[in-house]
Amino acid sequence: MELVELNAEVRSETGQSAARRLRNKGLVPGVVYGRSQETVSLKLDAKELAQAQGNNAIIDLSLEDDVKKVMVKELQKDVITGEFLHVDFHQIALDEEITVEVPVTLEGTSAGQREGGVLQQALRKVEVECLPTDIPQDIKVDISHLEVGESLHAAALKTGEGVELITNGDEVVVTIVVPTELSEEDLEEETTEVVAEPEVIGEEPDEEEEEADEIEDEE
Template sequence: MEASLLAQVRSGRGKGYRHRLAAQGKIPAVVYGRTIGSIPLEVELRAVKNILAGEGGRNTLINLKITGDGQERQDKVLIKELQFDNMRGELIHVDFQQVSLTDRITTTVPVELEGEPVGVKQGGILQQQLRELEISCLPADIPEAITMDVSGLEMGDTIYVSDLPVPEGVKVLNDPEEVVATVVAPAIERVPGEEEEEAGEGKEASPEAGEE
């Protein structure tokens, strides 16, 4: 998945400058990389949110067009880091990383389970232990997610990283024996007082001391 984003070179800094950007619907950002160095930017908040809400999410390959301060260039980038306001939870800053379409990168993608396991229909519980997978691939080959059909799982069955279907060109960096999900039997709930009754019955059945 690929998207385009316009950015302007940022000249100001500080809280007052950020407030002025916010009034214009923009946030500060920075892009860095081997051939681009580090360039402070300002981008439209809505445009970034639209990219994050898209199918590729933060792994979307972005065609970043930079203008201002005598510059005009386009670079392929990925979102490297997002900063949010601690109080309001609003996005306030974005770090972009320049990438080459011919160099492999390391990133994480979500693990999604599809279907209702046979074991769940029988009363079991599907427990997913691993929700993100670390992978290495070319920027254009980043999958939106790694999806696994679990409808055939029975009670006690387990899925490991090695069982996940991975697209061609994608290398998984997690331990192959790491557990992804398991169908477990539900815990048995005891009726209050049941344990005491069983203990009492056990005592009654035991011979008294000294009795032959």
């Protein structure tokens, strides 16, 4: 379990303009909710949030002389700059089970890959239910035994004691597939195919074309 501390202040102003002014000051607007508590709007330092946010980290959020146990429910970022736009915290209790997503980490090189097969990972995260203190950093799975054409399903994942898999066990986590190759005939057709150059609209004719046009006009 990863436990971090984070300071925040109550935010009175809301709306896009107010949020923009906060971000210009290096602050991030957000909210905290959960456990039948009233939703509270807050603001916090962007640099502190960057250090605190992590894979299912449990956060001691200090807010007006009160410390709440929370986790990041949603963190919105600018797709271009990476700037934090808004954060949602969900209040939790250490003695109450919650549902979270946990990354799946593949270990080893499959037998199928050594034979030329291609690995396709269809599921990179799975949902589990457990106490906050039992949340695994990730779920590791050995794929070295997989042959070409074989798949590994979520039901085969070992989540650990006290951790229940919520994701459907029939979902495919990883498959070793046969690589798609072009036949020799397809390759020959590709190499011999001639692509006609498109006519350029507005392109001036060369001198030989102009002379030919003049001769035709004289005739």
